[in-house]
Amino acid sequence: MxxxxxxxxxxxxxxxxxxxxxxxxxxxxxxxxxxxxxxxxxxxxxxxxxxxxxxxxxxxxxxxxxxxxxxxxxxxxxxxxxxxxxxxxxxxxxxxxxxxxxxxxxxxxxxxxxxxxxxxxxxxxxxxxxxxxxxxxxxxxxxxxxxxxxxxxxxxxxxxxxxxxxxxSGAHWKSAIEFVKSGKLGTIRQVKFWGNFNYGAGNMPVPDSDPPAGVDYDRWLGPAPLRPFNKNRFHGSWRMFRDYGGGLLSDWGVHLLDMGLWAMDVKNAPLSVQSLGGNFANTDRALEMPDTLTVLYEMEGYNMVWEHNGGIERGPYDQGYGVKFIGSNGTLVADREKWRVFPEGSGEEWRMEAMDPQPSDHKSHxxxxxxxxxxxxxxxxxxxxIEYGHRSALFAHLGNISYWADHRVVYDEKQRRITSSEKADALLTPAYRAPWKFPTV
Ligand SMILES: NC(=O)c1ccc[n+]([C@@H]2O[C@H](COP(=O)([O-])OP(=O)(O)OC[C@H]3O[C@@H](n4cnc5c(N)ncnc54)[C@H](O)[C@@H]3O)[C@@H](O)[C@H]2O)c1
Structure with a gap:
């Protein structure tokens, strides 16, 4: 073997x-x-x-x-x-x-x-x-x-x-990306991503308690800081707590950002990242990640913009989540069900051909x-x-770091450092709780 x-x-x-x-x-x-x-x-x-x-x-x-x-x-x-x-x-x-x-x-x-x-x-x-x-x-x-x-x-x-x-691995995503790359949309000046999900508002708080029988809670925490068990921070809902997850931006954001990075052939870190947000919709929930967040990614010759709203599930084009590529001839809008093109112009003179929605075959997984x-x-x-997982996670985490550090972040990929501030740079790597040690390769 x-x-x-x-x-x-x-x-x-x-x-x-x-x-x-x-x-x-x-x-x-x-x-x-x-x-x-x-x-x-x-x-x-x-x-x-x-x-x-x-x-x-x-x-x-x-x-x-x-x-x-x-x-x-x-x-x-x-x-x-x-x-x-x-x-x-x-x-x-x-x-x-x-x-x-x-x-x-x-x-x-x-x-x-x-x-x-x-x-x-x-x-x-x-x-x-x-x-x-x-x-x-x-x-x-x-x-x-x-x-x-x-x-x-x-x-x-x-x-x-x-x-x-x-x-x-989704056929309709692949065809959407090919369409973007074909140039038919004209000059693309913005790629926008949005993710509106109820779970992003967080659960109602519950008191700390003993962990359920049969759970090795210390091992579940692993390298994360020791703290009392709380059901909201455990199975499924850990994503809204900073020690374990990065909220909607790293949960859904990596999937959607990945489509933009793929279509635009991005091979570098963004030039800069600026986030603004907070827990604006609900102030009574158990969560650390913001229920509302907008992230501006400065790219060479265009912008990328992430936006999420926890606690609601409606969004642009009547899609709760999605990605859109805004070109001078038209806009391509996609989610896991379909992709569509909205041509620019009018009935007299369209800048590109309209096309029927392209459906998903739901076989991506x-x-x-x-x-x-x-x-x-x-x-x-x-x-x-891993290179693709690395890049979309990098974009997501830089967005969260800008939110936590409260300023525009510049990441130097060669040095693997945030050069814009020590405060943000210090957020790149978590301290591991003993006996777990941060790995070296
Ligand atoms: N690809 C997708 O579309 C997609 C969808 C949902 C979740 N995810 C990802 O999948 C991962 C798991 O999410 P989930 O929703 O299944 O979470 P979950 O909380 O439902 O399940 C995680 C499981 O891991 C176990 N676990 C925790 N620490 C462990 C350890 N040290 N050793 C062994 N088991 C351990 C937990 O007990 C639990 O059974 C996350 O990274 C999440 O982002 C991906």
Whole structure:
């Protein structure tokens, strides 16, 4: 198994290790077949409750993939998901609360990481060190310092790292991006993203309490600061608390920003980032991230603008969330259901042809999981290689840093520093709580 994995890694990931753009990589570096169609690929899931489980389900729909181990720090989630796996006809998995047990298992080829954002970096870096491939949920991690070290680890250890930005595998997103790139919209001067979601308003406060039975709460906190258990900061709703997540901007923002970065072929950090926001809609909720936020990204020759509103679900073009590319000939507007073009001009003289809405086939997640397995088995290029997860997380986190630091932020990508202020620079990397140590690569 180890020998097989070594062969698989050196061939399928040679391109990433050489720093070659992933769109070019597999086509000329990977062999036409890395593993046979009948060879088994073994996986484990770390963080099983919600999204990680969906990832595993779609990964197990690929032929000859077996799940050996489930890992979670909540004993009832573990028992429930192990039971479900067996009921679905899969072999009984091993279970553990310690992700390091998974990484020590030489029989596991790839791990899926579906933990909350503050628990992405350590298992991902250590998985790369342990010679495993990684399907990791978005955002890549909860800080700029973490995403940087994760990128370094993936490159150093030549692991395939697919980030859960599944829109990259959606056929209608791909055609929307191609349309933008075709130039038919004319000069694009702004790319706007919006995400209006009820959950962004936060829950009503509840008192601190004991953690539920069977939960290893200290391990759930991991590198985050020690504090009493509170249900609002736990399963699902942790995203609105700074130690674990980055609110709507890093939760939904990375998916939508990614579409703008893809279409506009962005390969650098923004020139500057300025955020304004606050908890304006509700002042009685339990959350730390702003329910209202606008972020201006200064780009070379155009602007990008993110906007979110927690507690409402209506938005421009009657879409609660979306992305729009504003061109001189027309505007392309997209969400997960469709993309449309609104031509400029009038009935007498339109600047471009109108077209029917282009619908989604709703297969992006399944395609994304298939792409990950094909990358391991056959050397296909990853659709959301870590570089893309890194870039959209960088944009999202810089937006949050500008909000927290309360001024315009300039990030120097070479130095990996915020040069505009020490206050903002200090927010790039979290302090890890002992015994967890910030990884070095
Ligand atoms: N790609 C998408 O569209 C999408 C959608 C939803 C969530 N997500 C991402 O998926 C990740 C998980 O989100 P969720 O909604 O499933 O969260 P969740 O809180 O529902 O589930 C997280 C699980 O991880 C477990 N966990 C926590 N620390 C752990 C550790 N150290 N080791 C093992 N297990 C641990 C928890 O007990 C819980 O079962 C997040 O990064 C989120 O942003 C992505």
């Amino acid at each position: 180890t020998k097989r994995r070594t062969f698989l890694k050196t061939s399928a990931t040679a391109a990433a290790g050489l720093g070659i753009s992933s769109s070019l990589s597999a086509s000329f570096l990977a062999p036409s077949s890395v593993l046979g169609a009948n060879d088994k690929i073994t996986v484990a899931l770390i963080g099983c409750r919600n999204q990680g489980w969906w990832d595993l389900e779609d990964i197990l729909k690929q032929s000859n993939v077996v799940c050996l181990t489930l890992c979670d720090v909540d004993g009832s989630v573990l028992a429930d998901k192990a039971d479900q796996l067996e009921k679905m006809g899969h072999p009984k998995p091993n279970i553990t609360m310690d992700y390091r047990v998974v990484l020590e298992d030489k029989d596991i080829d790839a791990v899926i990481i579906g933990t909350p954002d503050h628990w992405h970096c350590l298992p991902a870096v250590e998985a790369c060190e342990a010679g495993k491939h990684v399907y990791i949920e978005k955002p890549l991690a909860n800080s700029v310092g973490e995403i940087n070290v994760m990128l370094d680890a993936a490159r150093k250890y030549k692991s395939l790292v697919q980030v859960g930005q599944q829109q990259r 399944l395609n994304h999981c298939e792409n990950f397995i094909r990358a391991i088995r056959y050397g296909d290029s990853l659709n959301a290689e």
